[in-house]
Amino acid sequence: MIELSGVHIVSGSFALTDVAFSVPRGAYAVLMGRTGSGKTTILEAICGLKRVVAGDIRFAGENVTQLKAAERGIGFVPQDGALFRSMTVREHxxxxxxxxxxxxxxxHERVAELAAMVGVEHLLDRGVVGLSGGETQRVALGRALSFRPAILCLDEPLSALDDESRQEMIELLKRIQRDTGVTALHVTHNRSEAERLADVWLRLVDGKVVDVSSDAVSSDAR
Amino acid sequence: MASNDSPAPRHRVGSDRWFYGCLILLGGSYIVLILLTLLADGVYVLMEIFLHGQWPAVRNVLVSEEIWYATKLSILSSTITTVLALWVAVPIGYLLSRFKFPGRALLDAILDIPIVLPPLVIGVSLLILFKTGGVISNAIAEKTGIELSMPIDFPYAIPGVILAQFLVAAAFAVRALRLAFDEIPFRKEEVALTLGCTRGQAFWRVVLPEARGGLLAAATLTWARSLGEFGPILVFAGATPMRTEVLPTSVFLQFSVGDLVGAVTISLGMVLIAVVVLVVVRVFGHRDLAGRALR
Incomplete structure (x- = not known):
């Protein structure tokens, strides 16, 4: 479903060369790597927010490398939610x-459906200032899924949450992915998150993405 | 770590009273100075009225047709200037806040010119601009017979008042708006893009609504700045009563003929207008903002 080959991204003084990996349709892929290793940069390139200097990004075989972010049809959940302060939850x-x-x-039908899916029915007519971390991420997730994207990209969506909200969100993400069949790419540096979510386990080491799913049995390899 | 060490003696610190005392003293002296100048204006006028029988001088100002005209022109021109200034300040502020491009530092420096240039120089420069433009268009008319004339008169006319205010105030509006845009994370725009927005839609639907507070602050600053503008207006638009006389000009004119009571009365009027407008904007603006955010 998501396929990167020979991707070269430059971000300021930082560059990733020859990034290649693939995520099959309907899989939940987790991309791990150290802080500053370029995980988010790869996610941005997939979403169309960072220009790719060379190489191809394909969705279901279609080359989307030159498409604008708006045309790629990816649901994007950024790290801190990045909610719009001037809108209510419903408007999101x-x-x-x-x-x-x-x-x-x-x-209206879709909003009701989404609100039930991510569990924010009681918040619909509220503004987003003062929402808890968990509520914020639920709204961000609902917003990203609203237009039924085939791909969901999540950039450390749980990093700012307390333990309890984190567990709830993990359950929610698993359920949603099972119910909608969306192909997910989830960036994190948290191993327990990855252990509970990943069908496909990717690691970014020294600028290269390695699929370590097959080593999953021996957890040391992760 | 040696666990049998005796605990370190308690670290004693001095009182924080000095720190707070300095904050209050240094900051407070400025606040007191502001309030004293206003208070002095009020006390002076009251003393002149009640102790020196100067009521006629105050009354003259209050019933003067010229002063009422100047009041109306001041309020109207400042309002028009504010609207015009926001139209240019929003794109420039956004550009400076979001994009890195060659010549950005130069653009930034150019935007400082109206702020650092002496107001009189701005007025003179405007006058020369239109004079030179006139000379050039005359020359063209002589050679080619094509008449290039401005559709509206600027020097010594009301549009000149607005242009003079605009030139200075827009620079302040740009500064204020740039700060406002800086505070809105670019991530939000990126999310809007992934949701299907064009850059324009992301700006119009996400950034601008979120910058409402900044827009309001910029508008207030621009308006207040324009209301008090004096130097460039005097030079470029003149001080003709019932034509281009604005309130700061009135103060200057009264002052220059030795009518201190009249000058101070007008000044107090300006303070009143500014305070009323700022309070109204603040109350309504904040209620609106708070209402949307916490709804």
Whole structure:
């Protein structure tokens, strides 16, 4: 589903060369690596937020390397949620649908569905200032999934959460991925998160992405 | 680590009173100075009225048709200037906040010119600009017969008042808006892009609504700055009563003919106008902002 080959990304003085890996359709891939190793940069390149100097990014065989972020159809959940302060929770869930000119009844139906899916029904008409960390990430997740993307990219979505919210979010992510069949790429440096979520386990070491899923049995290899 | 060491003696610190005392004293002296100058204006006018029988001088100002005209022109021109300034300051502020491009430092420096240039020089420069423009267009008319004339008159006319205010105030608006945009993480725009927005949609639907507070602050600053603008207006637009006279000009004119009471009365009027407008903007602006954020 997601396929990178020979990808070269430059970000300021930092560069990743010849990044290659693939994530099969419907899999939950976790990309691990040290802080500053370039995990987020790879995610940004996949989302279309960072220009790729060379190489190809393919979704389901289609080359999307030159497509704009808006045209790639990826749900993106950034690290701190990056919610829009001027909007209510409902407006967040509706945003991408409004941009896509869905009609009102269809939008309302979808918002109700999403709110139930991520568990924010009781928050719909609230602003986002003052939401807890867990609530913030639920809204960000609902917003990312609103337009039914085939791919979900998550950038350390659980790093700012307390233990309890983290466990809840992990359960939620697993359930959502099972129910929607979305292909997920989740960046983290937290091993327990990866252990509980990953179907495909990737590691970024010295600028190269290595698939370590097959070594999964011996946890040392991770 | 040696566990049998005796605990270190308690570290004693001095009182924090000195620190707080200095904060209050240094900051407070400035606040007191501001309030004293205003208070002095008020006390002076009251003393002149009640002790020196100067009520007629105050009354003259209050019933003067010229002063009322200047008041209206001041409020109107500042408002128009504010709207115009925001139109240019929003794109420039956003550009400076979000993009790195060659010549960015130069652009930044150019934007400082209206702020650091003496106000009188700005007025003179505007005048020369239009004079030179006139000379050039006359020359063109002589050679080619094509008449290039401005659709509106700027020097010594109301549009000149607005242009003079605009030139200075827009630079302040740019500074304020750039700070406002700096505070909005770029990540939010990127998320909007992944949700299907064009850059324009992301700006219009996400950035601008989030910058409401900054816009309001920039508008207030621009308006107040324009209301008090004097130097470039005097030089470029003149001080013709019932035409280009604004309130700061009125103060200057009263002062220059020795009518101190009149000058101070007008000054107090300006303080009143500014305070009313700022309070109204603040109350309504904040209620609106808080209402949206905490709804």
């Amino acid at each position: 869930l509706e945003f991408a649908l409004e941009i896509r000119r869905w009609d009102k009844p269809r939008r």
